[in-house]
Amino acid sequence: MNNRILVISFYTYPCKLVGAKRISYFVNYLVKQGVNITLIRSDNESIDFQTDDRLALDPEINVIEIGNLRKRNTHVQTIHRFLKFYKAIHDILIEDKFDFMYFSGGPFFYFPLGIIFKFKNKIPYILDFRDLWVVGVRKILNWKGRLLLKIERLFEKESIKHADLIISVSSKINELFKEKYEHKKKLNILTILNGYNDKELPEIDRNYRNKCELVKIGIFGKFSYYNSGHLQILIEAIRAIKSSVNIQIHHISIFEEDFMQTVSMNNLNENFIFTGFKNYSEGIKYLYDMDFLILNNRTKYALGTKIFDYLYLNKPIMIFMTADSEIWKLLSDFSNTYLIQNSEDMIIAIKELLNSNDWNVIDRKMLQTYSRKYQTEKLYKYFINSGLLKADN
Numbered sequence: 001m002n003n004r005i006l007v008i009s010f011y012t013y014p015c016k017l018v019g020a021k022r023i024s025y026f027v028n029y030l031v032k033q034g035v036n037i038t039l040i041r042s043d044n045e046s047i048d049f050q051t052d053d054r055l056a057l058d059p060e061i062n063v064i065e066i067g068n069l070r071k072r073n074t075h076v077q078t079i080h081r082f083l084k085f086y087k088a089i090h091d092i093l094i095e096d097k098f099d100f101m102y103f104s105g106g107p108f109f110y111f112p113l114g115i116i117f118k119f120k121n122k123i124p125y126i127l128d129f130r131d132l133w134v135v136g137v138r139k140i141l142n143w144k145g146r147l148l149l150k151i152e153r154l155f156e157k158e159s160i161k162h163a164d165l166i167i168s169v170s171s172k173i174n175e176l177f178k179e180k181y182e183h184k185k186k187l188n189i190l191t192i193l194n195g196y197n198d199k200e201l202p203e204i205d206r207n208y209r210n211k212c213e214l215v216k217i218g219i220f221g222k223f224s225y226y227n228s229g230h231l232q233i234l235i236e237a238i239r240a241i242k243s244s245v246n247i248q249i250h251h252i253s254i255f256e257e258d259f260m261q262t263v264s265m266n267n268l269n270e271n272f273i274f275t276g277f278k279n280y281s282e283g284i285k286y287l288y289d290m291d292f293l294i295l296n297n298r299t300k301y302a303l304g305t306k307i308f309d310y311l312y313l314n315k316p317i318m319i320f321m322t323a324d325s326e327i328w329k330l331l332s333d334f335s336n337t338y339l340i341q342n343s344e345d346m347i348i349a350i351k352e353l354l355n356s357n358d359w360n361v362i363d364r365k366m367l368q369t370y371s372r373k374y375q376t377e378k379l380y381k382y383f384i385n386s387g388l389l390k391a392d393n
Helices: 018-032 075-095 113-121 145-162 171-181 228-241 257-265 280-288 306-315 326-331 342-353 366-369 372-386
Strands: 004-009 035-040 062-066 101-105 125-131 165-169 188-190 215-220 247-254 272-273 292-295 317-319 335-339
Touching: 004 018, 004 075, 018 035, 018 101, 018 306, 018 372, 035 075, 062 075, 075 113, 101 113, 113 125, 113 145, 113 342, 125 145, 145 171, 165 171, 165 372, 171 188, 171 326, 215 280, 228 247, 228 257, 228 342, 247 280, 257 272, 280 306, 292 306, 292 342, 306 326, 306 366, 317 326, 335 342
Parallel strands: 004 035, 004 101, 035 062, 101 125, 125 165, 165 188, 215 247, 215 292, 247 272, 292 317, 317 335
Antiparallel strands: none
């Protein structure tokens, strides 16, 4: 077997961003299956690095770095990056042949390059949407912003139209793509969840249960940033329940000034702990000491890695989202998950949990299907079954 894939991803290890972890895991897995990988990436200039060797790229991967990408204003910078990646792909395709190109985004500026090289070099391409690009954007923009959005929408439409496979992280994103772009040609879309990465997560005691003399609720990541209304619901709930339940909210994130000020204004400082930023591993370990977890997100379409980390921890989850969100669609079938849309919902959830003898959310067998390993194996099997890669005889 001589399978060869050209992967284009702006971020990879040692960048700390979540998207870098997903693609790094993916290429390492493929190498272990005997696939030859050439990776074109940014040199990650001015990006925070990590040095966790468990996540390092396999030394067999041929890495081509593109530098000098952050020294121009926004629009000129995008054009400059586009041309840099164009040249890198052009040069490598002159020297070598690949089964297909695999573009990971965001950023998404290089996705249209798939069209160019598909027709120029007769090579298929795959688009991996770890996040939304243009579809789903609801921002109010000035005339220049609206014009740029129309241009980007055209690029997105054409990139999707000609792709041999589109990968997304949720069925709701698939529906969006089909609604907007599936007209004359049926789109080939595959859902690959982000999943939890067991290489980074600590071993945990599945039978752990706090006696709850002090109820500790954890939030990992931004909270008020996504929705200020969620902050008001949280404050109202804690104000109402604190006289009957000894309770603390632990916010593990960069400091959000509006969050902290609102807590102080409501005289709730004793009920809130703001830890400041913790890296991924530290944050997960801190969360494990919590009794319940709070989850929210900036969009109803997303299924980020954090959701699966929460499932791995197997602690009751309170979801601050709408009933039609992809998060609730996934988690509503599990035990001890609660949709929070007002303060009364949260109060009821806490009281029900305190009166329950079972706080488990998911059983171990089902949990495995939400691992990054399982999801990556699913994608690799698709490559083989679809003929994009040759099976190892």
